[in-house]
Amino acid sequence: MCDDELFLTAILNCSRSELLLHPVSLTDEQTKRLDEMRQRLAAGEPVQYICGFTEFIGHRIEVGPGVLIPRPETEVLVDAVIKDLKAIVRQDLLVLDIGTGSGCIPISLAKEFKLSRMTGVDMSAEALAFARRNARLNGVADRIDFIQKDIFWFLDETDQRFDAVISNPPYIPTAILPSLPPDVRCEPALALDGGPDGLHFYRFIIPAARRLLKPGGLLALEFGDGQRKELENLFVITGGWDKISIIKDNAGKSRIALAQKQDQ
Numbered sequence: 001m002c003d004d005e006l007f008l009t010a011i012l013n014c015s016r017s018e019l020l021l022h023p024v025s026l027t028d029e030q031t032k033r034l035d036e037m038r039q040r041l042a043a044g045e046p047v048q049y050i051c052g053f054t055e056f057i058g059h060r061i062e063v064g065p066g067v068l069i070p071r072p073e074t075e076v077l078v079d080a081v082i083k084d085l086k087a088i089v090r091q092d093l094l095v096l097d098i099g100t101g102s103g104c105i106p107i108s109l110a111k112e113f114k115l116s117r118m119t120g121v122d123m124s125a126e127a128l129a130f131a132r133r134n135a136r137l138n139g140v141a142d143r144i145d146f147i148q149k150d151i152f153w154f155l156d157e158t159d160q161r162f163d164a165v166i167s168n169p170p171y172i173p174t175a176i177l178p179s180l181p182p183d184v185r186c187e188p189a190l191a192l193d194g195g196p197d198g199l200h201f202y203r204f205i206i207p208a209a210r211r212l213l214k215p216g217g218l219l220a221l222e223f224g225d226g227q228r229k230e231l232e233n234l235f236v237i238t239g240g241w242d243k244i245s246i247i248k249d250n251a252g253k254s255r256i257a258l259a260q261k262q263d264q
């Protein structure tokens with residue numbers, strides 16, 4: 001979809017096919033809005049912020065300044081998790097999403113597993129406001145607890161045990177942030193900055209997940225292009241993992257790690 005088509009679907013609150021099948025002439029007010037949207041785009045703002053929403057695995061997710069825009073790689077992560085969890089016959093799964101942002105991950109999983117309960121943790125109040133609204137819009141708010149906490153505290157404190165722990169943590173090395181494209185720099189640094197080598201969060205999440213998962217539970221992580229080796233090393237150093245597998249994104253790059261907590 002080109003940017004103008006996307007803007008028109010936002011202004012007219014319709015789908016692309018409705019737009020193409022029933023062309024309409026815009027009111028003066030709507031034309032003014034379209035011009036403003038084009039100006040924001042030219043100034044480097046992401047299309048999704050301008051429209052106020054994006055699609056994630058077919059679900060509408062509202063976004064705006066203060067929250068990361070869900071990416072296609074994360075759809076690959078969620079697809080892999082759904083496939084893996086479907087092998088478990090139980091439906092009443094307990095899932096933890098670390099750094100939940102817009103809530104795209106727990107919302108998609110709650111829609112797939114109708115008896116499941118999700119916990120989404122994030123320290124950003126702005127991100128969680130989007131996450132809570134998105135959960136309501138998608139009809140799953142009653143099965144997701146969104147918690148505003150620094151994960152470094154939350155993971156140490158919680159005594160809950162989960163069937164799956166999922167995270168798409170910040171993984172961009174700090175020094176790279178200033179050279180990111182302007183539209184990406186509009187997104188919160190908190191959602192992008194993975195520390196000096198981009199691996200800061202994994203060093204904490206992988207051992208913490210060993211403690212928080214039930215035996216046989218699933219850990220699923222998205223990681224950056226080129227971080228595969230270091231990530232596999234972290235699993236080996238932590239120990240206690242079975243069936244470590246790496247999945248490629250749609251561009252053929254290794255981007256998702258799955259691992260199962262050993263039974264004992």
Ligand SMILES: C[S@@+](CC[C@H](N)C(=O)[O-])C[C@H]1O[C@@H](n2cnc3c(N)ncnc32)[C@H](O)[C@@H]1O
Pocket residue numbers: 068069070071074098099100101102103104105121122123124127149150151152168169170171190191192
């Ligand atoms: C890469 S974004 C992922 C957002 C969402 N899960 C997704 O995939 O689109 C990482 C998220 O982690 C959150 N975050 C960063 N540092 C955190 C911390 N120390 N404690 C809690 N959340 C944190 C950010 O606010 C951001 O929403």
